[in-house]
């Protein structure tokens with residue numbers, strides 16, 4: 001098991017589900033669902049998102065679209081994954097799916113209720129489906145994917161009451177760093193430095 005520094009448990013509580021879409025874009029600061037504990041949560045969110053960003057950067061160095069994900073269970077990191085779609089020739093090898101699978105193996109259960117998923121880019125419909133199937137309690141992502149995002153941008157799967165599980169969604173944590181990572185990657189693609197077929201992700 002991967003252990004990070006012991007952090008305050010970040011578990012969904014009885015607070016209201018936050019609908020990130022209600023926030024004006026001009027004031028897009030990281031959202032927290034529990035204002036009384038906002039500082040602790042935001043500090044931890046930055047820490048775990050930084051780990052996801054490191055996984056994303058590593059994936060980018062290896063020719064993947066730089067997206068990383070971290071699964072945290074009761075304040076401990078149980079999975080870190082970067083996108084492996086190109087290397088594995090696997091359309092499902094998104095960072096989130098890989099992290100969910102890894103967390104399930106580590107924890108010995110597919111029920112990830114007490115977990116928070118950190119990901120550098122808003123998840124696509126497949127990854128939101130996997131996150132919901134894993135009963136993940138909370139999702140934190142850095143920047144939106146206006147083309148394929150299924151947490152707030154294109155679909156609102158995390159709070160859709162037609163599905164059998166809902167989760168707390170926080171966006172905007174380390175948004176600029178994640179956005180910069182992606183835009184730098186796509187700029188190098190356009191410059192011909194990389195030979196990766198990219199789709200479904202907003203450059």
Ligand SMILES: [Zn+2]
Nearest residue numbers: 094123124127
């Ligand atoms: Zn995905």
